[in-house]
Amino acid sequence: MRIVILGAGALGVYFGVRWIELGSDVTFLVREKRAAQIRENGLKINSTQGDYEIKNPQVATEPSEIESADLVLVSVKGYHLDGTLAHLKALTNKGAYVLPVLNGIEHISVLQEELGKEKVIGGLSFIFASLNDKGHVEQSGDMHHLIFGPLESSQQGICRRLEEFSRDAGFISKYSDNISLELWKKYMFITALSGVTTAANLPIGAIREHAETFHIAKMILREMQSLAAAYGAEIPDQEVESAIQNVHALDPEATSSMHKDRRKGLRLEVDHLQGGAVRLAENTGLEVPYIRAVLGLIKPFERE
Ligand SMILES: NC(=O)C1=CN([C@@H]2O[C@H](COP(=O)(O)OP(=O)(O)OC[C@H]3O[C@@H](n4cnc5c(N)ncnc54)[C@H](OP(=O)(O)O)[C@@H]3O)[C@@H](O)[C@H]2O)C=CC1
Ligand SMILES: CC(C)(CO)C(=O)C(=O)O
Structure with missing residues (x-):
């Protein structure tokens, strides 16, 4: 599965790096300043569940640099959602589904209106994580859960693929058939x-x-x-x-x-x-x- 992380903050880096640890193809779609920081420091998670570091992750600053993707994990804060819509549109046009993990609920209808209901999967996370000065993740406590599920019946296939694909990942993933x-x-x-x-x-x-x-x-x-x-x-x-x-x-x-x-x-x-x-x-x-x-x-x- 080819994954794009849009929002290389605490959550995006945590799950993105765990997928890389699994051997997956992950690209971080970031803004220029964060791209420079990642190129300088790489990405690392310091975690109660095991550390992992990647020196040269794949980074893009424009969706045009990404040929195609199966899934985009959207992990920006709610106030930055509007700024991601053009990128998301470009990636869904290339076939990607979108899995937002923001807290809250209003972003779901914003994404559905912009990208079409078929494209937006339901998702959320339980984790205590933040970025340190180097842009590396500090995760604490036992929780590192990614929960997802179809908001439309047509999304069952991609959600089951994600479940299968994440089974051996270094985080707890859960398919929910009542994600709402x-x-x-x-x-x-x-x-x-x-x-x-x-x-x-x-x-x-x-x-x-x-x-x-x-x-x-x-x-x-x-x-x-x-x-x-x-x-x-x-x-x-x-x-x-x-x-x-x-x-x-x-x-x-x-x-x-x-x-x-x-x-x-x-x-x-x-x-x-x-x-x-x-x-x-x-x-x-x-x-x-x-x-x-x-x-x-x-x-x-x-x-x-
Ligand atoms: N942290 C936690 O423990 C938890 C957080 N959540 C929720 O998850 C969501 C994400 O939180 P968190 O990971 O903490 O947030 P962070 O602030 O750590 O990360 C958000 C990232 O989004 C990036 N971003 C913003 N706009 C864009 C854009 N247009 N293009 C590319 N990247 C962009 C920012 O990059 P830049 O450096 O360029 O500003 C930043 O790195 C929130 O809704 C939060 O409530 C849920 C569970 C736990
Ligand atoms: C519930 C909690 C505390 C952990 O997932 C969270 O979502 C947050 O701090 O934003």
Whole structure:
């Protein structure tokens, strides 16, 4: 399988390098500055699940440099999605399917409208990863999951191929036959976790110590459950409980990628995540006061 990674950040490099480790044909489609950094430092993942380094990965800065691809893993932040659409169009015209792994949900319809429903597979990831100063990945904790599945029945073939192909990869891959529900479950979880850690500017351990603060996370989970239901994804109560248990199980120093970005003074994905939830709620007349409140608290740090 020929794979293009569009968004050579923490997630894109992690999964791209793991596929290379497997012996696959992977090209990183990047912007000039990142291309220069990769040429100088190569790509490396420093991981609890095993390190791996590649000195001269295949890098392109234009889709015209790529003959064809089977799959494009889209791993940019929500605020950069618009800037990738022309590249994605060029690659889907050459036959590629697109597998976005962004947190959130609004990007799915943007991609579907731009590329056609047939081309956009559902995907998400559970991993704690970030880039260091050299542009190498630092992955922590046990999670390094890539979950994907067809949003259209015609995509079953490519998804089964991806499942087969990734079986021996150095990450956990999972085919889901209800990827829409998985997307909403992840959106529920991350809206609560990123909302509360970024707004409080605290890792999860400190949040859990204060019942009033943890309560906010629980209320966001409930609001997201209602929002998902309004869009046809019924998240059972037991899944909300298990999300709470998962938050309890996290290392006290663990935190969301959005909170890590706030600590580094980087741009935040708040409009895509909490902002998106508020927009979707407004469309259905649903009230989401806790999400609206954390959106307001995080906005001053967004760095648009
Ligand atoms: N990090 C994590 O632990 C997790 C993140 N996620 C989600 O995954 C998504 C990606 O996150 P993450 O990997 O952390 O993000 P990063 O910021 O680490 O990486 C995003 C990359 O996208 C690149 N990019 C942006 N625009 C373009 C473009 N037009 N062409 C080529 N490359 C481009 C950026 O490159 P440049 O250097 O040029 O700016 C950057 O390297 C987000 O939606 C996030 O919420 C989900 C689970 C866990
Ligand atoms: C849920 C979590 C924390 C890990 O996948 C995440 O998605 C993020 O930090 O953005």
